[in-house]
Amino acid sequence: DVLLIDTAGRLQNKANLMAELEKIVRVLKKQDESLPHATLLVLDATTGQNAFSQLESFKSMVNVTGLIVTKLDGSAKGGVLVGLADQFGVPVHAIGIGEKMEDMQPFNAEEYARSLMGLNQS
Numbered sequence: 001d002v003l004l005i006d007t008a009g010r011l012q013n014k015a016n017l018m019a020e021l022e023k024i025v026r027v028l029k030k031q032d033e034s035l036p037h038a039t040l041l042v043l044d045a046t047t048g049q050n051a052f053s054q055l056e057s058f059k060s061m062v063n064v065t066g067l068i069v070t071k072l073d074g075s076a077k078g079g080v081l082v083g084l085a086d087q088f089g090v091p092v093h094a095i096g097i098g099e100k101m102e103d104m105q106p107f108n109a110e111e112y113a114r115s116l117m118g119l120n121q122s
Contacts, residue, residue, distance in 0.1 A: 021061050039062050045080070049080060067093065070095070073096075078112075094107055
């Protein structure tokens, strides 16, 4: 079974919204102490260096176990992924490179590095 909980629009500086995240985790743990099995944070690539404070705040409230990064098609700021992965040890599961569903792709580190360095194979 899979349960997806979309908590769209959370900002780390909104204490009441962050408290709701903690409550969601508490409610899940009442049902099964091993829950949640995964907590993915969706970050906008245009956030740039602010992604560090966002991930740090979310990770302190709920155990973020992975990332999904969107808007990589329109930003040179996607390089922040390298620092996030290094500092927090959180894997990137998927990337968004457009607005269509098929633009959400599994993360491939080699392709990402080539793209970041301008070495696209196209």
